[in-house]
Amino acid sequence: MYEREVMPYYGGLVSFFRSPGIEVEDVTEGLAVVAGVPIDNGIPQGRVGARFGPRAIREASLGGRGMFETAIDNTRIHVDTGEALRLKDELKLADLGDFNIYPTDLMKTTDSVIQGMSEVVKRGGFPIVLGGDHYVSYPSFTGFAKGMVERQHGVRLGYVHFDSHTDFRDETGSIGGRYTHGTMVRRISENPAIDFKNIVWVGLNGYGLNTDQYELKKEHNLRMLTSRNILQRGIEEIVREAMEAASDGVDAVYVSVDIDVVDASESPGTGAPEFEGIQAKEFLQAMSIINEYDTLRAFDLCEVAPEWDHSGRTVMLASRGITNVLAPRLFDKLDLG
Numbered sequence: 001m002y003e004r005e006v007m008p009y010y011g012g013l014v015s016f017f018r019s020p021g022i023e024v025e026d027v028t029e030g031l032a033v034v035a036g037v038p039i040d041n042g043i044p045q046g047r048v049g050a051r052f053g054p055r056a057i058r059e060a061s062l063g064g065r066g067m068f069e070t071a072i073d074n075t076r077i078h079v080d081t082g083e084a085l086r087l088k089d090e091l092k093l094a095d096l097g098d099f100n101i102y103p104t105d106l107m108k109t110t111d112s113v114i115q116g117m118s119e120v121v122k123r124g125g126f127p128i129v130l131g132g133d134h135y136v137s138y139p140s141f142t143g144f145a146k147g148m149v150e151r152q153h154g155v156r157l158g159y160v161h162f163d164s165h166t167d168f169r170d171e172t173g174s175i176g177g178r179y180t181h182g183t184m185v186r187r188i189s190e191n192p193a194i195d196f197k198n199i200v201w202v203g204l205n206g207y208g209l210n211t212d213q214y215e216l217k218k219e220h221n222l223r224m225l226t227s228r229n230i231l232q233r234g235i236e237e238i239v240r241e242a243m244e245a246a247s248d249g250v251d252a253v254y255v256s257v258d259i260d261v262v263d264a265s266e267s268p269g270t271g272a273p274e275f276e277g278i279q280a281k282e283f284l285q286a287m288s289i290i291n292e293y294d295t296l297r298a299f300d301l302c303e304v305a306p307e308w309d310h311s312g313r314t315v316m317l318a319s320r321g322i323t324n325v326l327a328p329r330l331f332d333k334l335d336l337g
């Protein structure tokens, strides 16, 4: 007899939080499903490397699981709140691996991600998509919308965009075209299942608007919440405002994160780092708050580029953020009295 022991993070098979592998046809209602899109050819200018993000995030997630597996009763208690979390015997999480990608054919990858996402969502899965550059959110959201419409005719959707940048151009200059990591929110806004009033940006900073975006912002009263707003009002109030606005009158909300929303001092491993970003601890708190909203039905995290991440902190931060989003599916809350 050879019994399995707890494996340290650096050994064993790699999947997110060491969840079991799954195929699309086996996705069941309510199951969280991790799926990577390891591409970075949605980047017309700037630094690439996000194609290595999904695997690195999965590896970094293993340490988080080990902390619980090696604890007494698989339980850890928060030092401030006394809240106790115990690792579930059976996680409500599985790892699909990566959607099919075609490294020199962005539109073929687009079709693949739309199809894969719609199949996951149609079956009631809660997709957790690992980018990839931020273009990934366009096919990912489109597939999400397709799957939701198949489940429920006339479905209405919301979208929350955590990012230092709006990604709201119509075209990325003369060289990029209309399908890039700088245009994906504009493309998402054109989906018939969503209105501007349910699209919210969180963490914007700097000179991020083109003149056409500035006009649209004024015309539609677009909700663009900035890192300065967060500094002034606190992350909790801002995230709740974002989730409530995105959820208002809709059936489901998609949340997308560009890891560059976190300041470059704490999140250097990304293509377009910024120095007026939010703090890592604010980001982690935000990821814990969004999981309180029943409207949250899909999530992605993009733009982690491990080759720029010389200390490993960015992949670690990304994996911890995702773990916070997934916490209700990974842990039972215990009352220790």
Ligand SMILES: [Mn+2]
Residues within 6 Å of the ligand: 163, 164, 165, 258, 260, 261, 272
């Ligand atoms: Mn960005």
